Each structure stands twice: as C-alpha cells, then as structure tokens.
Amino acid sequence: MAFIAAHGGDVGKREISRHFGLDGSDRIILKSLLRELADEGLIGRKRNKLHLPGALPAVVMAEVVERDEDGELIAQPIDWDTEEHGEAPRILVRLARRGRVAGPAPTLGDRVLLKTEEMPEADGRIRHNGQVLKLIEKARALTLGIFRRDAQGGGGRLIPVDKRNMGRELAIPADFAGDAEDGDLVSVEVVRHHAYGLPTAKVKERLGSVATEKAISLIAIHAHGIPSVFRREALAEAEAARPATLAGRHETREDWRDLPLVTIDPPDAKDHDDAVHAVPDLDPDNEGGFILTVAIADVAAYVRPGSALDREALVRGNSVYFPDRVVPMLPERISNDLCSLRPLEDRPALAVRMVVGANGRKKRHSFHRIMMRSAAKLAYAQAQAAIDGRPDDTTTPLLDDVLRPLWAAYGAVKKARDARSPLELDLPERKILLKPDGTVDKVIVPERLDAHKLIEEFMILANVAAAETLEEKRTPLVYRVHDQPSLEKMSGLREFLQTLDIKLPKSETVRPAQFNDILARVVGSELAPLVNQVILRSQAQAEYAQENYGHFGLHLRRYAHFTSPIRRYADLIVHRGLVRALGLGHDGLPETTTPEQLAEIAARISASERRAMAAERETIDRLIAHHMAQQLGATFKGRIAGVTKVGLFVALDDTGADGFIPAVTLGQDYYRFDEARHALIGERTGEMHRLGDRVEVKLVEAAPVAGALRFELISEGQFVMDGRRGPRGPGRNRFSRSAERSRPVGRGKRR
Structure with missing residues (x-):
C-alpha cells in the first residue's frame, strides 16, 4: 500500500510484480491479496490501475483555506466527496518558479489549479504538496444579498441570499447605503461586528434590481461568479466575423447542401447546433442497415485558438440555462447567428457519416467538413406528431423521405442500445413555465418522446465516433468520463x-x-x-478528463463530447482535434498542445459545469419559493427526498419544490439516523421516516431570497416491528401532532 501511495495511483499488477521481484506462483498470490484489499476498501481500481481510496488526482482545483503555523498556505480540493472519502486532504501550496503562474500569487480564499504530489512521511502519514499551475479566482470577501430600506428612510438591512446565512441580517447605515434602492441585489463588506445587535456592513456594488421574479437569476449569476458580460474585444471579434464559405482561408469544405438534414430541438430553442439525416443502406452486404449523418455547427471556424473569443469561452466553460434567461458561452452573433443551423441558410458544419447494421451496431464512420443547408427546423413534439399520423404543413413534405427513415434507423440503433444496457434511471425532470411578467405559471414534467430518444442516441453514436477517431490518430483530446x-x-x-x-x-x-x-x-x-x-x-459524478477511464453510466469504453460546441468548450476542443487529425484545415488544435494543458482545461471546465448546475438549481429553488410564499399554512403531498441526522428533505408532487423538516419537530421522541435504511427512526415509538416515503406536509415558512422552504409533517411514518416495517401496532403510544407543537423549545437539545 505504501508503494501504491508513493506512485500516485499510477501503478498496476505489472509494476508491483517488477518492484517486488514476483513471478510464477507469487503473481497468483498477489492477485488474491489485491482482491482482498479491494474488498476491504483499502485500495481501489481505476483504468486497471490501483490507488488508495480518496487519493488526490494529479491536477486538482482547490481553495486556499488557511495558513499553517509556519505561515505556509494550505488548500483543500473543492470537489471532494466527504461521505465517500472522509475529510478532505490538506495540501501544502507551493508556488511555481517565477513566471510560471498567471497573475498574482494566491492568498486566503483564492481558487487555484494545483499539480499535486503525495509525500510519505516517516510515521506513515501522507503529506500532500501542490504546485500552483494557475490562479483561477481571487477570494471574494464580500457578502451578497437583497437591500431592504428602513421605513423611516436612510439606511436599511441586508438579507443574505445564501441559505447558510438565513436569518443573519446585516445593518447598513444611511451613509453606507450608497445609491442602493429597496429590492436591489448588492454586495457588501462587513465593516464592524458588535457585541450586541447586527453587524454593520457597507454597500460596495449595486448589481441590479430583483424586485420582480424575472430578475431572480441575477442572484445566482453573481453568487456563483458566472461571467455574464462579454469582454469588449470578444464582442468585437464576433461582430467582425464573416460567414464561412466553401473555400475559405483556413479550410476547404464539401458541398452537402442538397442533403435534407433537419434540426429537432425544444420549441423555445434559439440556437440549433445539430442536424440529422438517415437513409437505408443499399449495400447488399448490409441488408437492413442504415447510413446516419450527424452534422454539428462548425464553431471552430469562427473561434480560433488563442483568440479573444477562445479565451472568453474557456473562462465560461459552458452556457448556463435559467428559466428566464441564458448566459451563453459565446456571443449571440456566433451562437444564434453564424453557427445556428437555420433552415434554408448555408452554414458550415463538421459532419460524421456512420454506417450501422440492422442490429444497430456501428460498422464504420467518417468525418467531413461541409457546407450544409438545413431542410427544416422541427420541435420534438412536432416531429413525433408527424410520425404518429398528425403531420402539419412543415412535416408533411418531409414525412416519407426524411422522418420515417430517421425513425427506422432509430429502431435499429435502439437494439444496440438495449444490448449495451446503459444505466436506466427513472428520474422525471421538471420544467418551470413562466408568465409574461416572469412569475411562475406552472411546473410540468415534459413527456419523454421517441423524438427525444432518437436525437439522444444519434448524438451518443457521434460522440463515440469522435473519441475513436482521435484515439486512432493519436491526437490528444478531452474525454467525457464517468467512473x-x-x-x-x-x-x-x-x-x-x-x-x-x-x-x-x-x-x-x-x-x-x-x-x-x-x-x-x-x-x-x-x-x-x-x-x-x-x-x-x-x-460517481461525470466529468471531463484528459485520461480515459470510460463512461460507466452509458457503458462505453470511450466517449467524448462532440455535439454541442456552441454551448460546451469540451466539444470545441474535440472539433479542433478532428480538424488537426484529419487535415481538414489550419484552424485545428495547435500542435504545441500538451496533455498537461488539456488536463488543466478539463479541470477548469468540470468546475464550470458544476458551478452552472448549482446556479441553475438554486434559481429554480428561489423561483418556486417566491411562488409558494403566498401559500403559508397550505398542505401538500410529497415524498421524502433526503434524510440527514438533523431532519428530512421533502420534494412536493406538484412543483418538485424542496423543503426541510427539522428532526426536532417530528414528535415527542428521539429520532436516530439509520444510515443503512436512509431513515430517521424513533427510539421509543419505532416510527420511521425513510427516503422515498409518501408524506403530507404543511408549509410553515418561506424565504424566497434564499430559495428555502420549511415544512411541518402532518402524516405519520411507518413503524418498525421486530426489524420489519409496517403500520402502527396495537398498544403503541402515539402523540398527537398538535401536542408536539406545544412542547418546550429545549426538547431538541439532546440532539
């Protein structure tokens, strides 16, 4: 284990055998020993290599959290699963040689990209060193919140937007309020703490009004530091861009404008970056097979490596989608105009033509840089309705020659998908529909149509083809991986x-x-x-990585994102790799690109993706909390979506809204957390509240700014009897909920 730790996880059975001089029967014993260590959780496997559980990757995004007694900076990884790996490791930050770090030296609170190294100590402990590769983000010493002016005028208070700071308001005197108006989103700096009363803060920046729910996404944008205003030089480059032609300065294209490719997207989509086409394969050796074509907007033709647009796209990492707005990765001139595959307009694209058999398995593929002309822009429901016998004016002329061959090809591809057996979780996704004023109209669960599945499967095939081609050509790439x-x-x-x-x-x-x-x-x-x-x-959580260890959820050995370069930087890297590998132009991935640089990019865009997901989720929470704030006292049906030592999280049926029930409000009992059952169980009554249970709750508090709801449990739980689960048994003492609410506040101190 010390040998495995000392080599940073880059070691397998062959390296162990060579180091310890093992051969013959010794290797059989080694295999058995390694299996025992793995079963006990003492070592883990990844990409046929062994590592210690919780080992740090070679490149990690970290936050500088403190200074040690010698004044050295200590960092901890940002993306660390404490439930799986325990406490996050402390990393001693080492500065690179002069001139190697972009920007100023890091300080407390900064986010940095570190190249890590494990240093075994004499006492067996592991010390982690981290060399700074790049300073990603300076510390934010400011608090974000909503300014509420006092009724008497002058100063006011700050209501923090972070759930963790609920109820911790800050006082803002009149001379510290600046030009902030009631309802403004502001950032403040705490200037004084008092023994009694609220801390005093000073407004540093007015970020905009959130007086209406239509602007609620502003909170998430600023709270997560999502870049939402394009730099002047990036906008200038975008405006100066001219439409690509068949024979441009950097590339030569094939003319595919007669091929009736179609886009199929959500009805409210503004950019269309993928188009599809299918036709039966007439090759007698592939009877029942199809030729599938997936064409993707050629963003690489407009966003060149090292340009202002490229630097801006890397900083953003991806587009961020809110119910009321989109924060795009690229300016609208690129994303919604030059690279959007509009119907009946010439557009440059990178296309993959795939030959699949009657069983849906891909036989071969080829990539082409083309000029295309989309035959139609279709919505999912519109295309599905045509196949189901309800075509409209747009789909009628496409039905026989375009749509039916697409669905027939999907029928074949689905066979291969079913045989591959990817992970099939049934987790309906909700969508918020807004009124014209930006308030919540309703929350729906969109129907999952074959049209959605068709596009999804064709995109997966194209992504696999991209990864295979780049591996074959020995061109470095960024994989989409899932351990x-x-x-x-x-x-x-x-x-x-x-x-x-x-x-x-x-x-x-x-x-x-x-x-x-x-x-x-x-x-x-x-x-x-x-x-x-x-x-x-x-x-595990899917991420981007320069090394490939497969995609577990999709059950694929190699996978790379290729199909959305308008909204994901990873896809742009893959496009450039294909251009370079196949000699499709002079604007591909630079020959000087190293695996270390791609590892850095992968770490950055993985962090950007997690940032976007958190911002999108919090915005939905705030919108729904605003929507429900007028329904205090109302009762709702839902399901327990989370169980912790301190309480239950409940997701409501109608809206999917999440709210919290503190454990101390559950009843006159002491509830213990049963980790194996994912449940809270009363010590005396045996009442059990378990993950997934149906419940009825009452809304007792709403904090719209923080997106937080608090419920009171009305329904009873199940009761554990002799280790089994069942209804309340005879003679069990059950306390009324009304009595529970009148008990002393100190009842929960035992916890």
Missing part, C-alpha cells in the same frame, strides 16, 4: 437493498445492467422512486 461506483458506496447500497430484501451480489466488476435488473424488479411499485434515488446517489 464506476466506489467500493464504499457499493457497500452502503448493498446494505440498504438488504433492508428491502433485494440482493446485490458482491463482485469485483460492476456493470450498469446489475442496477437495471434491480430497477426492473421495483418498476411500478411504491419502492421505485426510493430505489432510483438511492442508486443515483451511489454513482
């Missing part, structure tokens, strides 16, 4: 499933099909939402 669940999470999942009398066999290798078999057993039952949620929580 298999860790041993610890698998052990926890196995314990939980045992409480449901579902067996998950122990195995060295885990496949998505094992999870699918479990999901199939509970489909349609009341346990289905619970099992889907727990299996989801056992999964």
Whole structure:
C-alpha cells in the first residue's frame, strides 16, 4: 500500500510484480491479496490501475483555506466527496518558479489549479504538496444579498441570499447605503461586528434590481461568479466575423447542401447546433442497415485558438440555462447567428457519416467538413406528431423521405442500445413555465418522446465516433468520463437493498445492467422512486478528463463530447482535434498542445459545469419559493427526498419544490439516523421516516431570497416491528401532532 501511495495511483499488477521481484506462483498470490484489499476498501481500481481510496488526482482545483503555523498556505480540493472519502486532504501550496503562474500569487480564499504530489512521511502519514499551475479566482470577501430600506428612510438591512446565512441580517447605515434602492441585489463588506445587535456592513456594488421574479437569476449569476458580460474585444471579434464559405482561408469544405438534414430541438430553442439525416443502406452486404449523418455547427471556424473569443469561452466553460434567461458561452452573433443551423441558410458544419447494421451496431464512420443547408427546423413534439399520423404543413413534405427513415434507423440503433444496457434511471425532470411578467405559471414534467430518444442516441453514436477517431490518430483530446461506483458506496447500497430484501451480489466488476435488473424488479411499485434515488446517489459524478477511464453510466469504453460546441468548450476542443487529425484545415488544435494543458482545461471546465448546475438549481429553488410564499399554512403531498441526522428533505408532487423538516419537530421522541435504511427512526415509538416515503406536509415558512422552504409533517411514518416495517401496532403510544407543537423549545437539545 505504501508503494501504491508513493506512485500516485499510477501503478498496476505489472509494476508491483517488477518492484517486488514476483513471478510464477507469487503473481497468483498477489492477485488474491489485491482482491482482498479491494474488498476491504483499502485500495481501489481505476483504468486497471490501483490507488488508495480518496487519493488526490494529479491536477486538482482547490481553495486556499488557511495558513499553517509556519505561515505556509494550505488548500483543500473543492470537489471532494466527504461521505465517500472522509475529510478532505490538506495540501501544502507551493508556488511555481517565477513566471510560471498567471497573475498574482494566491492568498486566503483564492481558487487555484494545483499539480499535486503525495509525500510519505516517516510515521506513515501522507503529506500532500501542490504546485500552483494557475490562479483561477481571487477570494471574494464580500457578502451578497437583497437591500431592504428602513421605513423611516436612510439606511436599511441586508438579507443574505445564501441559505447558510438565513436569518443573519446585516445593518447598513444611511451613509453606507450608497445609491442602493429597496429590492436591489448588492454586495457588501462587513465593516464592524458588535457585541450586541447586527453587524454593520457597507454597500460596495449595486448589481441590479430583483424586485420582480424575472430578475431572480441575477442572484445566482453573481453568487456563483458566472461571467455574464462579454469582454469588449470578444464582442468585437464576433461582430467582425464573416460567414464561412466553401473555400475559405483556413479550410476547404464539401458541398452537402442538397442533403435534407433537419434540426429537432425544444420549441423555445434559439440556437440549433445539430442536424440529422438517415437513409437505408443499399449495400447488399448490409441488408437492413442504415447510413446516419450527424452534422454539428462548425464553431471552430469562427473561434480560433488563442483568440479573444477562445479565451472568453474557456473562462465560461459552458452556457448556463435559467428559466428566464441564458448566459451563453459565446456571443449571440456566433451562437444564434453564424453557427445556428437555420433552415434554408448555408452554414458550415463538421459532419460524421456512420454506417450501422440492422442490429444497430456501428460498422464504420467518417468525418467531413461541409457546407450544409438545413431542410427544416422541427420541435420534438412536432416531429413525433408527424410520425404518429398528425403531420402539419412543415412535416408533411418531409414525412416519407426524411422522418420515417430517421425513425427506422432509430429502431435499429435502439437494439444496440438495449444490448449495451446503459444505466436506466427513472428520474422525471421538471420544467418551470413562466408568465409574461416572469412569475411562475406552472411546473410540468415534459413527456419523454421517441423524438427525444432518437436525437439522444444519434448524438451518443457521434460522440463515440469522435473519441475513436482521435484515439486512432493519436491526437490528444478531452474525454467525457464517468467512473464506476466506489467500493464504499457499493457497500452502503448493498446494505440498504438488504433492508428491502433485494440482493446485490458482491463482485469485483460492476456493470450498469446489475442496477437495471434491480430497477426492473421495483418498476411500478411504491419502492421505485426510493430505489432510483438511492442508486443515483451511489454513482460517481461525470466529468471531463484528459485520461480515459470510460463512461460507466452509458457503458462505453470511450466517449467524448462532440455535439454541442456552441454551448460546451469540451466539444470545441474535440472539433479542433478532428480538424488537426484529419487535415481538414489550419484552424485545428495547435500542435504545441500538451496533455498537461488539456488536463488543466478539463479541470477548469468540470468546475464550470458544476458551478452552472448549482446556479441553475438554486434559481429554480428561489423561483418556486417566491411562488409558494403566498401559500403559508397550505398542505401538500410529497415524498421524502433526503434524510440527514438533523431532519428530512421533502420534494412536493406538484412543483418538485424542496423543503426541510427539522428532526426536532417530528414528535415527542428521539429520532436516530439509520444510515443503512436512509431513515430517521424513533427510539421509543419505532416510527420511521425513510427516503422515498409518501408524506403530507404543511408549509410553515418561506424565504424566497434564499430559495428555502420549511415544512411541518402532518402524516405519520411507518413503524418498525421486530426489524420489519409496517403500520402502527396495537398498544403503541402515539402523540398527537398538535401536542408536539406545544412542547418546550429545549426538547431538541439532546440532539
């Protein structure tokens, strides 16, 4: 284990055998020993290499959290799963040689990209060193919140937007308020703390009004530091760009304008970056097969490496989608105009032509740099309606020659997908529909159509083809990777499933099909939402990486994002790699690009993706909290979506809104957290509240600015009897909910 730790996880059985001089029967013993260590969770496997669980990657995004007693900076990784790996490791920050770090030296609170190294100490402990590759973000010593002016005029108070600071208001005197108006989103600096009363703060910047829900996304944009205003030089480059031609300065294109490619997108989509086409393969050796074409907007033709647009796109990493607005990765001149595959307009594209058999398996593929002309812009429901016998004026002329061949090809591709058996979680996604004034109209669960699945499967095929081509040409790329669940999470999942009398066999290798078999057993039952949620929580998080260790969820050995370069920087890197590898122009990935540079880019865009997801989720929470703030006292039906030591999280059926029920309000009992069951269980009554349980709750508090709701539980839980779960048994003492609410506040001190 010390040898594995000393080599940073880049070691396998061959390296161990060579180091310890093993051969013959010794290797058989080694294999058995490694299996035992893995079963005990003492080592893990990734890409056929061994590592210690919780080991740091070679390049990590970290935050400088403190100085040690010698004045050295200490950092901790930003993306660290404490449930899986325990406490985040402390990294001693080492500055690179002069001239190697972009920008000023890091200080407390800064975010930095570190190249890590494990240094075993004499006492067996591991010390982590981290060399600064780049300073990503300076510390934010400011607090974000909504300014509320006092009724008497003059000063006011700041209501923080962070859930963690709920109830911690700040006083803003009149001479510290600046030009802030009531309802403005402002950033403030705390200037004084008092022994009694509220801390005093000073407005540093007025960020805009959030007097209406239509501007609620402003909070998330500023709270997460999402760049929302393009730099002047990037806008100038975008405006100066001219439409690509068949024979441009940097590339020569094939003329595919007669091929009736169509785009199929959501009805409210403003940019259209992918188009599809299918036709039966007339080759007698591929009877029943198809030729599929996926064409993707050629963003690389306009966003050149090292340009102002390129630097801006890398800083943003991806587009961010809110219910009321989009913060794009690229200016509208590029994303909504020059690179949007509008119908009947010439557009440059990078296309992949794939030949698939009757069983849906890809036989071969080729990439082409083309000029295309979309035959039509279709919405998912519109295309589906045409196939279902309800064509309209747009789809009628496309039905026989374009749409039906697409659906026939999807039927073949679906066979290969089913045989591959990717992870099939049933987790409906909700969508918020807004009124014209920006307030919430309703929350819906869009129907999942074959049209959605068709586009999804064609895009997956194209992504796989891109990764295969770049590997074959030995061109560096950024992979989209998804690791298999860790041993610890698998052990926890196995314990939980045992409480449901579902067996998950122990195995060295885990496949998505094992999870699918479990999901199939509970489909349609009341346990289905619970099992889907727990299996989801056992999964690792997908990310971008320069090294490939496969995509577990899709059950693919190699996978790269190719199909959305308008909104994801990873796809732009892949496009440039293909241009370079296949000699399709002079604007491809620079020959000087190193694996280390791509590892840095992968770390940055993975962090940007997580930032966008958090901002989008928080905005939805705030919108729904605003919507429900007028319904205090109302009752709702929902399902327990999370269980912790301190309480329950409940998701409502109608809106999907999340709210919290503190454990101390559950009843006159002491509730213990049962990690294996994902439940809170009363010590005396045996009442159990478990993840996935149906509940009825009352809304007792709403904090729209923080996007937080607090509920009171009305319905009863299930009762544990002799280790089993069932209704309340005879003679069990049950306290009324009204009595619970009148008990002394100090009742929860035992916790």
